[in-house]
Amino acid sequence: MKAMVLRGYDRPLQVEEVDKPTLGPDEVLVKVAYCGICGTDLKILEGKLADIVKLPHIPGHEIAGTIVEIGSKVKDLKVGDLGIVYPYVSCRDCELCRTGQENICFDVKRFGFELKGGFAEYVGVPAYNFCKVEGSMESLKNFAVLTDAAATPYHALKRIARVTLGQKVLIIGAGGLGLHGVQIAKLLGAQVAVVDIREENRSLAKKFGAELVMSSIDGRAKKEILLWTGGKGVDVVLEGVGSPSTFQGALSCLKRGGSLVIMGYDPSTPLSVNGKDMHYNEWKVFGTRLSTKQELLELISLSSQGSLKPVVTMSVAMEEANRGMEILREGNTPGRIVLTAF
Numbered sequence: 001m002k003a004m005v006l007r008g009y010d011r012p013l014q015v016e017e018v019d020k021p022t023l024g025p026d027e028v029l030v031k032v033a034y035c036g037i038c039g040t041d042l043k044i045l046e047g048k049l050a051d052i053v054k055l056p057h058i059p060g061h062e063i064a065g066t067i068v069e070i071g072s073k074v075k076d077l078k079v080g081d082l083g084i085v086y087p088y089v090s091c092r093d094c095e096l097c098r099t100g101q102e103n104i105c106f107d108v109k110r111f112g113f114e115l116k117g118g119f120a121e122y123v124g125v126p127a128y129n130f131c132k133v134e135g136s137m138e139s140l141k142n143f144a145v146l147t148d149a150a151a152t153p154y155h156a157l158k159r160i161a162r163v164t165l166g167q168k169v170l171i172i173g174a175g176g177l178g179l180h181g182v183q184i185a186k187l188l189g190a191q192v193a194v195v196d197i198r199e200e201n202r203s204l205a206k207k208f209g210a211e212l213v214m215s216s217i218d219g220r221a222k223k224e225i226l227l228w229t230g231g232k233g234v235d236v237v238l239e240g241v242g243s244p245s246t247f248q249g250a251l252s253c254l255k256r257g258g259s260l261v262i263m264g265y266d267p268s269t270p271l272s273v274n275g276k277d278m279h280y281n282e283w284k285v286f287g288t289r290l291s292t293k294q295e296l297l298e299l300i301s302l303s304s305q306g307s308l309k310p311v312v313t314m315s316v317a318m319e320e321a322n323r324g325m326e327i328l329r330e331g332n333t334p335g336r337i338v339l340t341a342f
Contacts, residue, residue, distance in 0.1 A: 002342045003120035004321045006057045009047030012322045013119065018058070021116075021124030028077055028127050029069035030085065033137060034144040035118035036062030036312075037324050037337045038176065039264075044113070045325060048267045052113055060117035060339070061087040061110060064144035066137075067130065074127045084143050084300070085118070086129040086293045087111045103155070103290045119321055121342045131296055134304065142310035145176065145336040146299045148290060150310060153181035153238060154299055155291035156261045157188060161236045165189030168229055170253055171210075172217055173240030173264060174201040176336040179311045181238050181263075182208045187307060190236075193228060195221060195246075201334045204311070217249030225253040233258060240264040247271045251283065259284040311335030318342045 001020045004013040023029055041059050043049050063085040070077060090097050090105035097105050111117045111125070133143050157163045169185045171178050174196035185192045186209040193212035194205040202213040212228050214221045225234060233255035239247060242264035250260055251273070260283060262271070273285065291299075302308040313335035316324040324337045 001121035003058045003116075004318065006045060006055060006059060008055065009045065009050065013045070013059070013325075015319055018120070020122055023069060023071045023124055025071040025073040026127055027071045027124050028067045028074060028130050030063065030065040030123050030125055030130065031068045031341070032063060032118050032120060032123060033065040033341050034141045035060040035064070035318070035339045036145045036147070036149060037321070037328055037339060038062060038148055039328065041112070042325060042329055043267065049113070058116040058120050059112045060119035061112035062144050062147045062149065062336075062338075063087070063111060063118035063123060064133075064140045065123075065341075068122070071127065077127055077130060077132070081130070081132050082135065082137065082140055083130050083132045084140075084147050084296075085111060085123070085125050086131055086296050087147055088290060089115065089126060089129060092128070100292060100294075103292055119318065119339065129293070131293070131300060133300060141315065141338055141340075142312050143300065143303060144338055145310050145312055146303060147296060149176040149336050150180040150184070150299050150303075150308065151291035151296050152263060152288065153177050154184050155295055156238055156263055156288035157181060157184050157236070159295070160286045160288045161238070161259045161261050163188040163190050163236055167191070167235040168193070169236045169238065170195070170225065170234040170250070171205075171238045171240065172246050172250055174205040175240070175331075175334065176311065177263060178238070178240045179204055179208060179335055180308070181240070182210050183308050185238075187302070193225060193234065198331060198334065204334050208309075217246050217253070221249070222252050229255065232256075235259070236261065238263055242266045242269070242271075244269060244271055251277065254281070254283055256281045257283075259286060261286045261288050263288055312338050314338070315340050
C-alpha cells in the first residue's frame, strides 16, 4: 500500500510502498478516506517528539474511513461500515482504564505517534477503537477531525474544567482546537472570549458565538477581560498556545479560584508559576489529554444532530501532505486541513 513516510526529522514526507497491515482476531482493517492534520504532526516532523516517535514513521491520528476487512472475533461491525478511529489504544484493564481514564492509561499507545498512523491507504485498528458514523462518505470528512480537534477541548472543558451555565471562559488560540472549544463552551452554557493573532480566526470565533475577541493576550486584553467580567476575571482559561507569555497572560486574566487548562504545549519551552500568586488566588492549573472513547461518541452524536459544526476549512490530497503541513505551519487556514485518500 502507499503511505506518507517520515525518514528524517525536518525532511519532507515521501510517498512509499509499505506493507499492508495484517489483522489480529479483534481488529479491523480501515481504508483511510480522510485524515486530519494537527499541530502535533508538525512537532513530529520537526523532531520535537523524538523521544516518542521512532523513524521511519507514518503520521496521522485524525482518521476516518471504511472497514474493508474484519478479524475473526469482531462482532457488531461489518465490511462497509463508515466511521472514525479513536486514536488511543489502551490496556483497558489498569486502574486508570477501569475508572474512566483510558486516555491516560499507563500503557497507552497512539496512532500517528507510537503506532503507524493514517497518512496511508490502510490502517489496522482494534475493533474497540472504530466508532461508526451514519452518513455519506463526503460527510465523513468533517467527522474525522472530531477525534482530536473537537475531542481535546470537549474533554478539557466538560470533564477537566467542568464548565457550567453562566461561567465565563477565555480561549487562547482559535485554530483547529480553539474554534471547536468556542462551540463546546457555548453548548455548556458559558460566555466566551477568544484571543488569536489572526483576524480570520477571530471572525470565525465570533461566528460560533464568542462575545469578545482580542488579538493578543497583553495588558490591554487584561483590561478588556476585567471590564467584561466586572473586575473579577474569567472562571476558566483554555490555553491552546503553550508559550510562557500566553501562559502568564492567561493567569493574569483568571478569577480567584479559577481554573486554567493547558491544552497547547511546546516540548522545548517549560512554563512556570509564581507560588505566591497560586497561594493567594487558589488557582487550579490542569493538564488535559485528548478524551475518552465515550466522549468521542458524544461528539459524534452532537455533530450528527447539528449542535456542533466540525471546522474543516481545506482539503489536500494525501500525496500533497507536505503542502498541507506548510499551509498549517504558516497559519494560512483557520480550521483543520484534511488529507483525502490516495
